[in-house]
Amino acid sequence: MRILLKLSGEALAGDKKTGFDEETVRKVALQVKQLVDKGTQVGIVIGGGNFWRGRTSENIDRVKADQIGMLATIMNCIYVSEIFRSEGMMTNILTPFECGSFTKLFSKDRANKYFARNMVVFFAGGTGHPYFSTDTGVVLRAIEVEADYILLAKAVDGVYDSDPAKNPDAKRYDTVSIDEVIAENLQVVDMTASILARDNNVPMRVFALQEENSIVNAASGKFNGTTVTTRV
Helix, strand or coil: CEEEEEECHHHHHHHHCCCCCHHHHHHHHHHHHHHHHCCCEEEEEECCCCCCCCCCCCCCCHHHHHHHHHHHHHHHHHHHHHHHHHCCCCEEEEECCCECECCEECCHHHHHHHHHCCCEEEECCCCCCCCCCHHHHHHHHHHHCCCCEEEEEECCCCEECCCCCCCCCCCEECEEEHHHHHHCCCCCCCHHHHHHHHHCCCCEEEEECCCCCHHHHHHHCCCCEEEEECCC
């Protein structure tokens, strides 16, 4: 089994809201190790929101702002990779552009080689292009490496028909199709990523990272969250 786990940068910051919270990252590492020890191949994409989120000034060009965001995701992957290594896992970081000796250049063959060696593979740097989010990046990589599904670790425990922070009567879906997500703009991932997932039949499981054993439970399919199905 091969899965891709999407983590938000903000979630890794914990209560500090910026930078890293090592204990939060360590808890993630311990859960991923359980999966790896059972033979699951795990790829990881991390957002950069704990360092950079969009254009913070109108004086910054959108392309340059997105490039800063790409670098933020690389910093996150380097840090998280090292915490994973401290817990006994082998890791490697792939990027869509050269980063000196910090990372390796992404290719499907290289990713598959690392998976075969029981390594956790971090896909950093997004797609390598501006105007594409890490949502699109994780779906793209899932398609390229033929992952069985994507695990989306979020601050909320699934997909709702409206914002549960604003609407106390918001309904959570146990299962929802990607067509419904797109038609109703449910914002599981951004629209580009949603359409890419639909067109390439990439299922997703959405859950709250902070729940106990959330990643392990989501990987098993017995979790408190939402399954996003695709067309067969």
